[in-house]
Amino acid sequence: MSLYNFGLEPLSCHAWNKDRTQIAISPNSNVVHIYQKSEKGWNKIHELTEHSGRITGIDWAPVSNRIVTCASDRNAYVWTLKEDAWKPTLVLVRINRAATCVKWSPQENKFALGSGAKLISVCYFEKENDWWLSKHIKKTICSTVLSLDWHPNNVLLAAGSADLHCRVFSAYIKDIEERPGPTPWGAKMPFGEMLLEHKDCGGWVHGISFSPSGDRLAWVSHNSSIGVADAPAGKEVTQLTVEHLPLLSVLFVSETEIVAAGHDCCPYQYSYKGPGNLQFVKKLDVPKQSSRSGTSAMQHFRNLDKKATTEEDQNELDTLHQNSITQLCIVEGPKSKVNKFSSVGLDGAMVVWDFKVLMGVINTKPGVPSRRKYVI
Amino acid sequence: MAKNTLSSRFRKVDIDEFDENKFVDEQEEAAELQGPDGAEVESLLRQGDMMTAFHVALRNPPVNTKNAVVKERAQAIVLRVLTSFRSSEIETAVRSLDRNGVDLLMKYIYRGFEKPTENSSVILLQWHEKAFAVGGLGSIVRVLTARKTV
Numbered sequence: 001m002s003l004y005n006f007g008l009e010p011l012s013c014h015a016w017n018k019d020r021t022q023i024a025i026s027p028n029s030n031v032v033h034i035y036q037k038s039e040k041g042w043n044k045i046h047e048l049t050e051h052s053g054r055i056t057g058i059d060w061a062p063v064s065n066r067i068v069t070c071a072s073d074r075n076a077y078v079w080t081l082k083e084d085a086w087k088p089t090l091v092l093v094r095i096n097r098a099a100t101c102v103k104w105s106p107q108e109n110k111f112a113l114g115s116g117a118k119l120i121s122v123c124y125f126e127k128e129n130d131w132w133l134s135k136h137i138k139k140t141i142c143s144t145v146l147s148l149d150w151h152p153n154n155v156l157l158a159a160g161s162a163d164l165h166c167r168v169f170s171a172y173i174k175d176i177e178e179r180p181g182p183t184p185w186g187a188k189m190p191f192g193e194m195l196l197e198h199k200d201c202g203g204w205v206h207g208i209s210f211s212p213s214g215d216r217l218a219w220v221s222h223n224s225s226i227g228v229a230d231a232p233a234g235k236e237v238t239q240l241t242v243e244h245l246p247l248l249s250v251l252f253v254s255e256t257e258i259v260a261a262g263h264d265c266c267p268y269q270y271s272y273k274g275p276g277n278l279q280f281v282k283k284l285d286v287p288k289q290s291s292r293s294g295t296s297a298m299q300h301f302r303n304l305d306k307k308a309t310t311e312e313d314q315n316e317l318d319t320l321h322q323n324s325i326t327q328l329c330i331v332e333g334p335k336s337k338v339n340k341f342s343s344v345g346l347d348g349a350m351v352v353w354d355f356k357v358l359m360g361v362i363n364t365k366p367g368v369p370s371r372r373k374y375v376i
Numbered sequence: 377m378a379k380n381t382l383s384s385r386f387r388k389v390d391i392d393e394f395d396e397n398k399f400v401d402e403q404e405e406a407a408e409l410q411g412p413d414g415a416e417v418e419s420l421l422r423q424g425d426m427m428t429a430f431h432v433a434l435r436n437p438p439v440n441t442k443n444a445v446v447k448e449r450a451q452a453i454v455l456r457v458l459t460s461f462r463s464s465e466i467e468t469a470v471r472s473l474d475r476n477g478v479d480l481l482m483k484y485i486y487r488g489f490e491k492p493t494e495n496s497s498v499i500l501l502q503w504h505e506k507a508f509a510v511g512g513l514g515s516i517v518r519v520l521t522a523r524k525t526v
Contacts, residue, residue, distance in 0.1 A: 224514035243512030
């Protein structure tokens with residue numbers, strides 16, 4: 001697992017470019033920084049400054065190499081790279097409250113934007129007038145839309161919101177795409193049609209994710225629970241209560257394995273094998289082996305004098321992240337078999353988690369830390 | 377103009393009430409059906425059967441109603457059962473509950489904290505410690521976020 005600290009400010013959101021050599025992050029401000037990977041770490045190469053409000057969402061389309069950003073200033077910009085500089089294009093999202101999250105669709109011809117105006121704005125590019133237009137989905141949404149995810153068929157959109165519901169809508173735009181075939185979620189999909197509404201997820205739905213095939217939908221909500229809706233099984237919902245603090249972000253890493261992370265600063269793995277069968281697998285953060293090389297008597301008494309304790313510094317958390325994890329993102333591997341995923345958090349750190357390493361560490365026996373007697 | 381010559385009655389209107397998309401909680405059910413059976417719990421306590429009294433008291437919680445009387449009655453019954461347990465038996469009682477039961481117990485414990493009496497806080501804290509060991513932080517978060525309170 002590699003950890004890189006981007007500074008003291010919390011990272012609100014992040015997005016990777018296609019080959020994962022660049023990362024776009026926002027340090028809780030109205031600016032997006034783009035960093036380039038180098039041998040020693042990350043170098044800042046671009047700064048995107050067009051927003052006047054705090055940036056709440058970034059998404060980087062891998063194939064078309066466009067970045068979409070949204071902020072609390074009720075705007076969204078689409079950035080294209082021209083001669084080594086990113087040029088913004090304003091998108092008319094027509095919302096009167098802050099935007100909260102944004103996601104490119106799988107084919108990158110449109111993107112969805114969630115907002116505090118109790119609606120989702122689906123935006124697409126209209127070639128005739130050379131601008132971005134938006135269509136609104138408002139039906140039955142009673143509060144802020146907190147999270148979005150696209151179905152692989154480029155039409156269905158899942159939204160988790162603060163009114164304790166999670167919904168699946170159709171975002172089919174007939175000007176730019178063909179009619180989609182039927183899916184286990186439903187057959188008729190005009191724009192704005194609601195194909196699933198799960199009431200009472202227990203709390204604000206912070207994170208939502210479709211499985212690689214699109215047949216299942218997982219979400220995490222503020223009452224420390226994780227839920228999965230299974231379309232082929234009659235849209236049956238399975239919920240599991242979690243013993244930790246609420247989770248904020250969820251990701252399917254294969255058709256059955258789910259990774260979720262949140263205020264506990266640590267990613268957890270869950271497994272969904274069918275309706276009623278959602279289980280906790282393991283904690284993915286291996287605690288640091290505290291290296292206790294022998295303490296000299298001098299140090300021992302010095303600690304006692306200065307801090308009135310002989311214990312080691314306990315100000316750090318056991319986990320890699322020192323504060324809540326706000327967002328998870330796939331780094332390597334196809335959606336059906338993710339090898340690496342990244343997490344960013346309020347501590348300003350970005351960690352790339354590697355399943356191969358996690359498997360290796362858990363399989364080997366932990367070494368016994370050597371203990372030396374006091375040396376006088 | 378210094379003085380507002382038009383009526384300012386509009387300032388007292390709560391505009392959010394008229395929003396058609398306003399979030400509303402689900403409707404409540406009939407109040408009589410809610411709440412554990414006080415008489416049954418009393419008789420079990422007299423017989424000394426703590427565990428069964430405990431389980432009966434946690435049955436049928438008044439979560440779906442907003443009727444304060446029903447909730448008070450249920451709270452009193454549960455508190456009575458919780459205080460009649462010996463400290464050593466608390467752990468076994470908590471372990472006999474399933475996940476939802478632990479969450480429900482936590483809700484009653486926090487409700488009990490709201491109105492402390494002579495001895496109640498001490499006992500409730502002991503219950504809290506054992507319930508926390510089983511339910512973890514998640515069970516406390518669920519007490520805070522639940523819209524259907526006990």
